[in-house]
Amino acid sequence: xxxxLRKAEPKDVSDILRLIKELAKYEEMENQVILTEEDxxxxxxxxxxxxxxxxxxxxxxHQSADAHVIIGFAMYYFTYxxxxxxxxxxxxxxxxxxxxxFGIGSEILKKLSHTAVRTRCxxxxxxxxxxxxPSIEFYKRRGASDLSLEEGWRLFxxxxxxxMKMTDEE
Amino acid sequence: MSPLVIRxxxxxxxxxxxxxxxxxxxxxxxxxxxxxxxxxxxxNPFFHxxxxxxxEHLKSKDGHxxxxxxxxxxxxxxxKGRAVYMEDLYVRPEFxxxxxxxxxxxxxxxxxxxxxxxxxxxxVLDWNKSSLDFYLKQGCWDVTSDLGYHCMRCEGDALQHLAxxxx
Numbered sequence: 557x558x559x560x561l562r563k564a565e566p567k568d569v570s571d572i573l574r575l576i577k578e579l580a581k582y583e584e585m586e587n588q589v590i591l592t593e594e595d596x597x598x599x600x601x602x603x604x605x606x607x608x609x610x611x612x613x614x615x616x617x618h619q620s621a622d623a624h625v626i627i628g629f630a631m632y633y634f635t636y637x638x639x640x641x642x643x644x645x646x647x648x649x650x651x652x653x654x655x656x657x658f659g660i661g662s663e664i665l666k667k668l669s670h671t672a673v674r675t676r677c678x679x680x681x682x683x684x685x686x687x688x689x690p691s692i693e694f695y696k697r698r699g700a701s702d703l704s705l706e707e708g709w710r711l712f713x714x715x716x717x718x719x720m721k722m723t724d725e726e
Numbered sequence: 727m728s729p730l731v732i733r734x735x736x737x738x739x740x741x742x743x744x745x746x747x748x749x750x751x752x753x754x755x756x757x758x759x760x761x762x763x764x765x766x767x768x769x770n771p772f773f774h775x776x777x778x779x780x781x782e783h784l785k786s787k788d789g790h791x792x793x794x795x796x797x798x799x800x801x802x803x804x805x806k807g808r809a810v811y812m813e814d815l816y817v818r819p820e821f822x823x824x825x826x827x828x829x830x831x832x833x834x835x836x837x838x839x840x841x842x843x844x845x846x847x848x849x850v851l852d853w854n855k856s857s858l859d860f861y862l863k864q865g866c867w868d869v870t871s872d873l874g875y876h877c878m879r880c881e882g883d884a885l886q887h888l889a890x891x892x893x
Binding site: 576579580585588589590591595599604606607631633634635636637638639640641642645647648665666669670672673678679680681682683684685686687695698699700701702703704705707708709710711712713714715716717718719720721722723 | 757761762765770772773797799800801802803804805806807808811813814828831832835836838839844845846847848849850851852853858861864865866867868869870871873874875876877878879880881882883884885886887888889890
């Protein structure tokens with residue numbers, strides 16, 4: 557399939573949100589997405605963006621069954637490890653089902669790792685659900701290691717309600 | 727507990743060394759104090775730090791008033807938006823059990839909420855029972871256990887090969 561990868565622009569936010577929701581649906585978490593197009597616009601395209609996005613575009617004649625031209629994306633940002641410095645964190649990475657198997661995902665990952673190396677990041681980090689065997693295989697084939705299994709790291713989360721409780725108690 | 731000052735100051739590389747020793751991986755620190763200063767205090771810093779300091783008369787046995795710190799930065803959830811990630815939280819052993827860790831974490835929570843963040847994320851090693859208990863008591867939950875999400879990493883040669891398009 558013919559496609560191009562490019563940096564996302566403000567006009568892409570509705571496609572980005574559509575793909576975020578598609579990926580969340582695949583992970584059976586669709587009702588967890590409360591982000592809006594306004595959030596994406598404000599947080600991704602201001603002076604200090606909270607995230608960066610690459611999108612995969614196909615020509616109009618190859619548009620999806622429901623007439624979309626943007627058929628894949630990756631959302632990432634920079635994090636920091638005080639032992640080794642900058643890291644690239646891959647938040648979301650998704651290609652629409654009908655466009656898989658053409659190497660689009662591999663090209664996106666290549667572009668991301670290129671960005672990581674160019675910006676002096678030592679590593680690329682991300683999370684994967686342990687039941688998501690196809691994705692785990694995809695990443696392991698490319699040399700990714702599972703820090704939860706190998707080193708015992710567990711991801712913890714505290715939500716807004718408990719954050720506010722914590723600040724009230726102090 | 728006497729007055730405790732929590733200030734946003736330069737992350738002290740020595741604190742990092744202590745935390746790394748606690749986590750048993752001190753030979754993996756490749757960063758220098760200079761890297762921390764450059765990456766944390768430029769116009770667009772990659773991280774923020776807060777330090778817990780005690781008054782002179784209460785300083786540690788080896789003469790240091792800085793007795794704890796937290797290092798954090800903003801991240802983004804594709805589901806919920808702005809989030810804060812707490813990379814390090816550490817209090818020197820002789821000052822534990824006094825609520826300093828909780829105060830540092832509360833300050834990060836406060837700064838995160840002020841910046842429009844709706845969640846605080848961090849990782850903990852599965853053998854670190856005392857930390858796991860502390861965090862669960864603060865209302866945190868274990869995403870790895872409960873939802874099965876594993877932390878993955880692609881680095882070194884694997885990252886280079888990926889960048890060159892090799893498989």
